[in-house]
Amino acid sequence: MTTKNQANAFVATILRPTLNHSALPSEAAEQLLLGTALVESRLFHRRQIAGGPARGFFQMEPATHDDIWSNFLEYRPSLAEKIKSLLSVPNANAHRELERNDKYACAMARAHYLRAPEALPEAGDVRGMARYWKQYYNTPLGAGTVGKYLAIWHKVMGGK
């Protein structure tokens, strides 16, 4: 089970630097991305259990990744350049990077949330984050639930 210390280290070494690098610093985004990684992978699974397509701690599917590039980042060259510069080498296989390069995966997850029509919940609003994740990241088709997000968040980060 992931500990609070591990989660905080993930924020300090991956989430915060990546958000700063992408010129998108925000405490709310840090919390949402941490919650997303915890509920999607427990910060443990880099491949989807039972052989599904999702990759990395944020469990993004390659098809979703490609769609973000084609229909969102294509029209935002400044952000696209910042995210590209996170690849481990310039011509890296992006789908493999999703699985192994946590900063690249984090930036893609943030880009995914940027497409949502609703503003991020306030920092500290854990239930709002859970709903936001379910609606826009996991989506109504996904297996996740608001209750599952809250349970994992509180188990790792404490509070209620």
Add this chain to the structure above:
Amino acid sequence: MAQGNGWEMKLWLLCLSFCVAPVAVGSATILAEGLLTLTAGDVSEIRPARGVTREQFLEDWGQFEVRIPKERFPIPAPHCRKDVILRMPAVPPRASARAQQLEYRWNLFQALLALSENKDAKVELPLASGPYIERGSRGARELKYCNAYVDGKALKAWP
């Protein structure tokens, strides 16, 4: 009768036999228009389990899963080891007619749970045409992974 009418009649008969006859790959049956009929023997597990309260069900936006042994699912699932996961999509907070949709899902969920108590009972569900359904090497539909979905939009139109 004009020549064209003969062709129309043949096409109509072809359509009638294709559209009405169930495709029986597994034991659960599926009509060509995508209506899946489940009986007790088709279900290995339902999640959440029987003890879930209506309040918990609504808090999870009315979503649930029916696990069906792959050999009983009407669409082949060659990449799936054991069960196909048939998922009822969630109803997001701002969905139109949300209360009615959730009520319908709750009743459907109860009907699925009750299947195990009556071997003659059946539950019909509209099967979504995607995602994760592709054409296999012989052109027939097959599941890309183990996931299939109830068509939530078709469901809304039901009584």
